[in-house]
Amino acid sequence: MMIFIIRWMSVIYSFLDQLLQYSTWIKLVAVLKKVVSPSFHQEGGYFSKVLSVNYHFTRQCNYECGFCFHTAKTSFVMPLEEAKEGLRLLKEEGMEKINFSGGEPFLPDRGRYLGSLVQYCKEELRLPSVSIVSNGSLIREAWFKNYGKYLDILAISCDSFNEDTNKAIGRGQGTRNHIESLMKIRQWCSRYRVAFKVNTVINTYNIDEDMIDHIMHLNPIRWKVFQCLLLEGENAGPDALRNAERFYVTDKQFADFLDRHRGVPTLVAEDNVKMQNSYLILDEYMRFLDCREGAKKPSPSILDVGVAAALDHSGFDEAMFRRRGGVYRWSKADMDLQW
Template sequence: MQLSSVSPKLLLQLCISTIHCIFARFFSKVCSWTAGARRGSASAVSAAADSKPNRSEDQDATTPTSVNYHFTRKCNYKCGFCFHTAKTSFVLPLEEAKRGLKLLKDSGMEKINFSGGEPFLHEKGDFLGKMVQFCKQDLQLPSVSIVSNGSMIKEKWFQKYGDYLDILAISCDSFDEDTNQLIGRAQGKKSHLDNLYKIRTWCQQYKVAFKINSVINTFNIEEDMTEQIVELNPVRWKVFQCLLIDGENAGEAALREAERFVISDQQFQEFLDRHSGVSCLVPESNEKMRNSYLILDEYMRFLDCREGRKDPSKSILDVGVKEAICFSGFDEKMFFKRGGKYLWSKADMKLEW
């Protein structure tokens, strides 16, 4: 990115956010020292808890109604706040992935969402397409969806796999190209927004419900996106508060330094208030996000984010869904409270194509 091509206002934002990052990292260290002391004093309690018997066999296990499968971590974008970074290049063989998806279906899964990384990057989207087709055609899942940055999607993918896809969500954090460049949601000089509008047209043409995801951060917090969102008319506009995950976008082992992107709860609420007239807006604060998603990593392990990091369970391929999900940290009540279950099959949406 050439800073000379960026507006003075955005350069000022960059300087301010960098200063904010320095202070945030300092306080993060202080908090980690404090947390370490707490963990030490709580070790006896933890040991006592470990000696307690497991949940009774007759108690119902959590149902994986909706699962987010991040089957690849590789991505062609470098979004500064990314909370699932390219720490490995591993992707399960297709037949193993299908075996895991069937285990999830047999355990009650109704919706699968494929994500990354960038899911269209691996085998130019063909691997993803085969999983989408398997989930809809073989497993007969009510809803199959994808989250993508949109940069790798071609029309021929829709021609081959569009019938099997219910929802395509494209991540877009700003309707200003300079802001997208600063965030890292870009590849060279290609226009992220041109791709967004092109994919919107394809979704309409091939009867796939169109959705937009936006991460609200220090660079777009003042933006008013009402006009563009109304024009694009997605079925849902998911608006996330920028979230720190230790080991992913914060901390010494992280591949990103997202502290400079973090906004306060009040700032997030002000953004929501500014867009309160947008009927498709679905807000998700840090509190709602942290433990209300069932996330599978590239090894098909559930990720527990309750402690501000991603602690993996054993793989469902090794121990089954019922045992692995006990270590997911998933809060089923919060999932339903945030509206995690909605009208997610395109057959039921009654959209005007």
């Protein structure tokens, strides 16, 4: 009997020893995953879902673009320290690039707030890339003097080089000239060593326009050309603040525009298929927005559940993000720019 008990104890001990070794292996794998940088994004390597994040920290805007798909549903802006905490959490999960957007991020009461976040991301979090998307109408040189050194890329939205067309789209306010503002900002970007980018939404108002000479003159690091996108509850449907159906262009019309402008070397095109789910969008409450069903369904806030849990509700298409060229030389230190 004693021999039988000893044999069984030996079997149990052997099983527990193997289980411990297996547990140790699992722990080792977890450690290795932490050691291997989550920002490693060479082809075939480990890839972080939070490598690049678009933080729409405000929905308010001074323009009324008819096709806007992130409209002024709220006036909420996250308190500065809470916003910094969310950005820190994202950095811990592998974020290398943050893009601040809106709404319009340079509204009169937002410039210092935006500057503080830009400085925090570059100085404290040491992110390789900090960028902003703006309509350009409210940017002043003083902002560049205070914060330009912390900013890698400034993208200005410009849908036409005809001022009447811009106004018809809703990209205008009072007597301000959108094109003049664009040209002035281009000069400031050179002066303060900020990489300059142009974003253009192709719609029924500009579909026949020839922009080649203007873009070549501006010489942006990237000319991002988007197909007008419809999202339920934002710019389409009964509950939307905008009705963008009259701005929508077909795939064929969009392809024809691209074909006419194929000689522009910095053109980066994104149709609706590439665009809809390939951006990791964080809203004003720091919730990821899932656009898979043609609307924006928010996740829980990363401040409440953490980044990983919120990502499960993001609908983010990481493969499409890579295919559309979401990873590029986005730090101005790595760009071959002539200032």
